[in-house]
Amino acid sequence: MPATKKEMQIESHKLKVMKEAKTGLDMIKSWYEPMAPGEPSGLDPRRVAEPPLFAAKKPEMISTFGHNLYVQLMERGILDPKTRCFAMIACYLTNGHYLAVGHWAVIAKQFGATEEELLELAFAVNYANSKSKMIDTQEAMQTALNSPEFKQAHNLNT
Numbered sequence: 420m421p422a423t424k425k426e427m428q429i430e431s432h433k434l435k436v437m438k439e440a441k442t443g444l445d446m447i448k449s450w451y452e453p454m455a456p457g458e459p460s461g462l463d464p465r466r467v468a469e470p471p472l473f474a475a476k477k478p479e480m481i482s483t484f485g486h487n488l489y490v491q492l493m494e495r496g497i498l499d500p501k502t503r504c505f506a507m508i509a510c511y512l513t514n515g516h517y518l519a520v521g522h523w524a525v526i527a528k529q530f531g532a533t534e535e536e537l538l539e540l541a542f543a544v545n546y547a548n549s550k551s552k553m554i555d556t557q558e559a560m561q562t563a564l565n566s567p568e569f570k571q572a573h574n575l576n577t
Contacts, residue, residue, distance in 0.1 A: 422496035443478030446486040461525030
């Protein structure tokens with residue numbers, strides 16, 4: 420479902436701050452900007468007191484692979500903010516980037532997500548990851564058991 424006019428209006432504050440950011444460090448700091456003044460962002464701004472490596476030495480990494488994509492996600496408004504947050508949380512849970520989960524959970528709550536929905540999302544992520552890992556494991560074992568080397572091997576304990 421596309422973002423509503425009200426949802427886009429809520430996001431406009433953060434989007435404005437993000438678009439004004441020019442340096443790698445300013446871009447990262449803009450990610451910590453709350454969705455609305457006075458609201459929590461779910462991130463600790465002290466984490467960027469010292470510029471991270473890419474912000475200091477390779478800022479195009481920040482703009483290309485993080486900042487610009489984030490701005491585009493917000494601007495397009497194809498997904499409503501709550502759905503977008505759920506997608507981000509699922510990806511970050513899967514990739515083990517747990518600090519970002521808290522940030523996106525705060526934003527999801529600001530757009531109406533309940534604790535029950537977030538826990539169900541975590542359940543769905545675990546289901547998908549577990550099933551995928553089971554299928555990968557099955558394929559790896561089937562390949563191993565069907566290999567000529569396995570078929571030629573003998574039990575040396577007998």
